[in-house]
Amino acid sequence: MRHVAELTERGRRTRQRIVEETGRQILAAGIGGTTLDDVRAATLTSKSQLFHYFPGGKTELVRAVAEWEGGQLLAAQEPHVHDLSTRASWEAWRAALVDYYIGQGRWACPIGSLATEAAARDPGLAATVAGAFTAWADLLAAGVVRMQQAGELDASVDPRRIAASVLSAIQGGLVLSQPLRDPWPLEAALDQALHALDAPARG
Amino acid sequence: MRHVAELTERGRRTRQRIVEETGRQILAAGIGGTTLDDVRAATLTSKSQLFHYFPGGKTELVRAVAEWEGGQLLAAQEPHVHDLSTRASWEAWRAALVDYYIGQGRWACPIGSLATEAAARDPGLAATVAGAFTAWADLLAAGVVRMQQAGELDASVDPRRIAASVLSAIQGGLVLSQPLRDPWPLEAALDQALHALDAPARG
DNA sequence: TAGGAACTGGACCGTGCAGTCCAACGCAGA
DNA sequence: TCTGCGTTGGACTGCACGGTCCAGTTCCTA
Numbered sequence: 001m002r003h004v005a006e007l008t009e010r011g012r013r014t015r016q017r018i019v020e021e022t023g024r025q026i027l028a029a030g031i032g033g034t035t036l037d038d039v040r041a042a043t044l045t046s047k048s049q050l051f052h053y054f055p056g057g058k059t060e061l062v063r064a065v066a067e068w069e070g071g072q073l074l075a076a077q078e079p080h081v082h083d084l085s086t087r088a089s090w091e092a093w094r095a096a097l098v099d100y101y102i103g104q105g106r107w108a109c110p111i112g113s114l115a116t117e118a119a120a121r122d123p124g125l126a127a128t129v130a131g132a133f134t135a136w137a138d139l140l141a142a143g144v145v146r147m148q149q150a151g152e153l154d155a156s157v158d159p160r161r162i163a164a165s166v167l168s169a170i171q172g173g174l175v176l177s178q179p180l181r182d183p184w185p186l187e188a189a190l191d192q193a194l195h196a197l198d199a200p201a202r203g
Numbered sequence: 204m205r206h207v208a209e210l211t212e213r214g215r216r217t218r219q220r221i222v223e224e225t226g227r228q229i230l231a232a233g234i235g236g237t238t239l240d241d242v243r244a245a246t247l248t249s250k251s252q253l254f255h256y257f258p259g260g261k262t263e264l265v266r267a268v269a270e271w272e273g274g275q276l277l278a279a280q281e282p283h284v285h286d287l288s289t290r291a292s293w294e295a296w297r298a299a300l301v302d303y304y305i306g307q308g309r310w311a312c313p314i315g316s317l318a319t320e321a322a323a324r325d326p327g328l329a330a331t332v333a334g335a336f337t338a339w340a341d342l343l344a345a346g347v348v349r350m351q352q353a354g355e356l357d358a359s360v361d362p363r364r365i366a367a368s369v370l371s372a373i374q375g376g377l378v379l380s381q382p383l384r385d386p387w388p389l390e391a392a393l394d395q396a397l398h399a400l401d402a403p404a405r406g
Numbered sequence: 407t408a409g410g411a412a413c414t415g416g417a418c419c420g421t422g423c424a425g426t427c428c429a430a431c432g433c434a435g436a
Numbered sequence: 437t438c439t440g441c442g443t444t445g446g447a448c449t450g451c452a453c454g455g456t457c458c459a460g461t462t463c464c465t466a
Contacts, residue, residue, distance in 0.1 A: 010433090
C-alpha cells in the first residue's frame, strides 16, 4: 500500500526530465523567459503532469531547478574541489570550471543567473540561491585552509575573504564574458583572484 | 516651424521622468518584472505618452534606460574615475562606488543586472550593455596606465586585464551581496582585485 | 488670434501564459 | 480479475500585459 505523494520509478524519471529541461531553458532565457508551455513541449509532457509533480506551480518548479543546478555545479568541480591543497590542484579546478561554463556552452552560471532574478521575485528562491553560494564558498575556504596547513600559503590570509573574492571573480567574469561572447574577462578575473594564493608561508 | 519628432521642454521632462522611473523599476524587478502599466502609474502618465516618446515600445524604452543608467553610473564615479593616478585616488573611487551601490540602496548594478537578462532577450540591448562595460573598463585601464606613468606601479602588468578583473569583482561581488543583503562580499572582492595595484614599480 | 503640432487621457484589443479540471490509462497488490 | 493510486492528455479559464486608437488639450509660432 502506497502513501501520499509517493513516486514510482516512472514518475521520478518524468519529474527529473522536467527539472533538467527547465534548467536548460532558464539558463538560456531566464525565469521570466521560460514558459510552462515550452517546458511541456520540450519534455513531451502535459500541463497536468507539470502541476502533478510541482503542485506549487512555476515557483516550486524553479526552486527544484535551483537545488538541482546547485548540486550539478558542485559535482562538475569534482574531484578537484575536495582537494585544493596545492596550487596545481587549484589550477585543475579552474580548468574544470571554465570548461563547465564555456566549454559546454553555458556562458552563464545556472546559480548566478538565478540570483539577480530571484532577489526581486521570490525571497524563498533567493534564500536557496544564497545557500548554494554559501556551500560553494565553504568548499573553497576549506581548500584555502588546506593550503595553509600544507605550508604553501601564509596563515594570515582570511580563507572566507579569499573564497568570496574567487567566487565573485567567477560570477563577475561571466557577467562580462556573456555579452561579449568571449571567455577572456572570466579568465583574467579568475587568474587575478587566484593570485591571492601566491603569498608563500612565512618561514 | 517645428519638424518631425521635436520635443519641447515639457516633453523632454516627461520623457526623462519615464526613463528614470523605468530604471528604478527594472533595477528592483528586472525587465520582465517591470510592466508599462506600473511605469504609467508611477509617472502619472498615460499609455499613449509612453508610446509617443518611445514608438518602439518597451524594447526602445529599455534601451533608453540602459543608455541613461550607463551615463549615470560613470557620473557617480566622478571626479575620481578621471584621476586614479594614485592609490589614494583608487580608494576614493572605491568608496564612491560602494556608496552608489550600497549606500543608496541599489544592491545591484543597473548595467550588470541588464546584462544577463539582455543577452537572452535582446541582442541590440546586449550590444549597448557590452558598450557600457567597455567604456567603463577603458576608464579604469586609463587609470592603471596613469599609475604606471607616475611610477607607482610595475609597468609589466596589463591594464586591460586589471580593469576587467576589477570590473568583474564589482559585478560578482554584487551578485553575492544581493541575496545576502550584506556588502561584505562586494568589499572583499573589490579589495582583493585592487591588490593588483600594489606591485611597486621596479626601480 | 488662428492654425497646427506637440502633448495627454483613457478606453479598447489580442495574445500569451499560469493555472484548473476531468476523464482516461497503466500498473501494482489482493 | 478487481481495485485504487500514480500517471497522463488536453481542453478550458481568467487575466495580465504590450500595444492601438482617437478624441481632447496645451502651447508655440506666424
